Amino acid sequence: MQIAILGRGVVGGGIVKLIDEAQTPLLQQIKIKKVLVHRSEQVLDSRHTTDFAEILNDPEISVVCECIGGLEPAHTYVKQALESGKHVVTANKKMLAVFAKELFDLARQKQLTLAYEASVGGGIPWIDNIKRIQRLEPVTAFQGIFNGTSNYILSQMEEKDLDFATCLKSAQKLGYAEKDPSDDIDGGDVCYKVCLSALTCFGQLADPSQVEQWGIRFLSQEDFAWAKEHGRTIKLLGIGRREAGGLSLQVLPVMLKKSSLLASVGLNFNGLQTESASLGQATFVGQGAGSLPTAHAAVQDLLDLAEGRGEAAADPQPGRLLAGPEQTFYLRTENSSFFAGVTAEQISDRALLTKKMTLSDLSRLLEQSGDQRAFLAGVADE
Template sequence: MRIGLLGHGVVGQGVRKIIDAHQTSATAAMSVVRILVRDQSEITDERITTDPEEFFTTDMDVVVECMGGVDKPFEFVSRALSAGMGVVSSNKKLLAHKYDELQALATQRQVPLAFEAAIGGGIPWLHNLALTAQVDEVESFRGIFNGTTNYILDEMFTHGQNFDDALRGAQERGYAEADPSDDIDGHDVKYKTVLTANRIWGVSVPLEQVPALGLRHVDGRDAKWAAAHGKTIKLLGMARATNQGVMAGAMPVMLPANHLLAGIHQNFNCAMVNSNNFGEAAYYGQGAGMLPTAFAVVSDLVSVQALMVQDSFALAAPGRTVVAPMWQEAWGQNASPLSREVASVDQLVSSPAQSLEVAPMDQSALQGKYYLRPENSEDFDLLWDLVEFTRPEKLENGAILTGGVHLPLLMNSLRRAGFTTGVVGDISTLVCEVEDSSAKMVADRGLFLALVDSGLNE
């Protein structure tokens, strides 16, 4: 199988090294024949080119995209699919933003579009979800989908590091990019959550409707408070299928210290799926770094290779004919909680997804505890204004004022059309309705909030 690499950064180099080593019978049948890069000045390899035309006129069966970004990768991946080449991608940002277009193009040309590596790092997450969906109804999933932020939180909780030092350590180890915004602001987890929901339920969740809250404002006070109350903080991606649609979001959650996800350390990921009959199952592995992600890319290549060996499809290079692959026997069908049949769950070639609204987060969906930490006296005044705006009569005898500026506040529920914020306290009980505008006002001030082991986390 002839492979072209789009990009030769951390992941691209890992893929090339695994394939060039030819350590297994599967990789021995693969060869990297062309590598497209932006700058060739520091790379010496006869396979490397900076010319897209030279790249795409090379005889290739499959293109591996690991460039990062959206616009240019979208152009190249679309070109590869249109030419009848299979595509394997580790670029969750591209896939989340251009999911419908790329899926439609792959379906039209009947070629594989695989992205296991874009979600779980080295964990075969989508593969195992597909197997579950063959025999059971997948109701929800949640998990740690970002090795960078898990490493940062682990360093803060285990070794007492501050956020900046922990982030620097993640960058030095190759877990975080030079610009870590997507990781620490929760967008990376959001992309992976949406992609998982799209694949497993055969839907198209609008990316812009899925909220994300990251870790940029977490500090030692939050870690100390959580530890004192027998909890730890994890950044989770969560989704649940209902008759009204898919509820999804990415946000910090305070978990009991004895929870399975609380015990996931360093750059490891752990994803949990809940199905109707089997209950809960968990999948664990490294979620960041060169080789774990490259391993997942090569695993997808092995799946594509198996199709070629079985003549399940013929690639539309010059002189070849496309044969429509049908993956039902491999992936089956699943009766979705969305009250409709979902065909070919986790196919590498799938039908165009149905656009679906994100289900509103009503009070029953987000009933639970939320932690909110004021930062200074101005923030404290802002919070008081928020409380007055959201039913001050529910406040218990002014308990919100008793702890001073840095006292975490506990709310029994946070209701709005989607996630916004959240984390834990046991000082006062406040039942409130937080409208979008007021919740955004709190988030913009840099206050740290998180859900406390409730709502979608159940």
């Protein structure tokens, strides 16, 4: 099986390494014919090229592995690869979540595989295990820690009692966070992964821009202190539930009991859980990012194709986003009197616990209150 790799950055470079140093006969069946790079000085040998047309027009290349990241040109390249009859493996959650309908429809029409294990949960075999459960029964819900950067920041804040800005800087120093960390700390990255997980678990498409999304940018030590006092820690979770007539998706910080399994997922690890009838809750924890773990996941998709186990893309239906369950929220806001009607317990002059309500209702109230720097978190029942 001859493949092309688009991009030779963190993930693309890892894939090249794993395949070039192949240890198993199965992996040795995969040959990298071309690597697309951005700048001509990266063209180290005849295998490297800056011209995507060379890949597109090569009939020997049956699989394109996209590791460029971002929306364009990744989207156009993936689309063209599918149009020209090549299977696609991608690590690009953002591009795939945004263009899911177009790309899955195209792959299905062409009877091609569009595989994306590497785009959610890094090395964790998340997509594969969901599909395995579904051979037997529906996955009814999922939740988890989908972003390693924010989890590193939260773990540091808890362990070392430091403020958000300090921990963000340390994450940036270690290369976990980018210069503009918005996608990691405001929940955008989690949101894309939640949409792809919902697509896999429920067969329903959701527009990422319509998902309720709350991050950790305005988290303060005061919030962590309250969590600790109450035997809890704070994690940024992505949550999906299959509901009658649609689905509910949420991205938000949650105050988890310290004894819960996800509370122990430290450092920059991810921890993802499924819920299904006979299996109950199944949890998968591992490296959620990084060159080799993410490359491992992409190579697993390639191995499925090499084994003839690639599946034609499914036919996802547009999903109706519903409000989700009523729950208790922790809220810290400069305008707490505005929330008097939904307050169950006043914690301080700024912090409160709400009555049971939906995240949508609370989000609407927050918009009306005008506070752009409020911090909210779900308070988990167990």
